[in-house]
Amino acid sequence: MAVDDMPRAGGQARCPGTNWDDLMAAESRTPPDFLVKDAYEYMGSAPLAAARYTSPEFFARERAAMWPNVWQFAAREEEMPEPGDVVLYENAGRSYLVTRQPDGSVRAFHNVCLHRGRKLRLDSGWSKEFKCPFHGFTWNTDGSLKDIPCRWDFGHLSDSSMQLPEAQIGRWGGYIFLKEAEGGPTLEEYLAPLPEHFKRWKHEDCYTAVWVGKVIRANWKATAEAFMEAWHSVITHPQILPFTGDANTRYNVYGDHVNVALTPFAVLSPHLDQAAHSQQWIIDEFLKYNGRAGGADLKVEVPEGASARAHMAAVNRERYTQNTGHDHSHATDAELLDAFTYNVFPNFAPWGGFMPNIVYRWRPWPDQDSTLMEVRLLMRAPPGAPKPKPAPMNFLADDQPWTAATELGALGHIFEQDMANLPFVQDGLKASKNGEVHLGDYQEIRIRHFHRTLDRYLERFG
């Protein structure tokens, strides 16, 4: 049958082979409903315009209508534990000083001197006040005016008019979010149903153990979208197919802001011959990528008649309990093995499941052609122990590959494979003759969902 004659599936087609429902039915523990329930929604098959990724005008619309109205992940709590601690957060033409207050609350001030506009700070750190390095206008860490040198010349400025402008702050799961515009949904409303799902995984008990950033020469959306589907694995990451159910991934969407890819590990890819490989081979290959439990020297033998997935889950349940001191007897196999890649619109992606949890963030850096991509690994502090100091960001230079960040372990090689595509995606989108981008109805639904929400913001606030 010619491709043009194939029936239009309207999002109903699925890759043959072991699907997510089969894996849930084979679980050793009762999975929570949100892991079982299909939340896919067909959203049409129309192409996207390539200009969404390349046009300065489109970028300006995002800047004006989208970014001020979304909740943005600005910092982790552990980056700023003490009163006076400040995280400098910059994105889409704005600069903020996210500041810990004496009562433990957090406020975010625009990092711009109200005299003649110099940025007040250029880095994160601790401060007893914000003193402008140009003429010395000074603010307290609650944003109130402290001092104007030669005040006699500024009789027209009142203390109240000199209060630093402020963004909204929301906090959840150890993450601090800010929103520039007033009003709109609360953070809890915006994130729903994600906090309900993450109650099991408690990111508030975790800390940033690894943090790596690098500027990618591609649009921020194109870069984020490289992490929204698993099916590029067959070409981009062929070495993980022995233990990755890439094309059997479940894709769920929730409301406007949240979606997830549930990618099973410790199963053979449906692209491989199922009869040709042993269960032991699946585990041996998985362990080259730590088997999600860590420990390069780990040897795991699959008992006669057992499946790689069930056995590796049992091993991880034991190891996670030993390594962290937290009981994992209730944890499903999927939560101990798989990639639950959640996305919160527009640029925040925390992995669910039990740790180690990857967290991605993407920011235009500074325009439509470049992105600051950050990868964190969260680890859980042992029960009763204080959280270790978080890792600072290892900001890779342009000529450093992701493998130079040895703290990422085997992940560095995978990120390098992902990033190798992206500058050529950006170049190709600019060179496109038909100006169109096509998406799979099912496996790329998260990308379509993302653009549908983006359009809603551009229409509503543009």
Ligand code: FES
């Ligand atoms: S610009 Fe800040 S004190 Fe003059």
Ligand SMILES: [Fe+2]
């Ligand atoms: Fe990838």
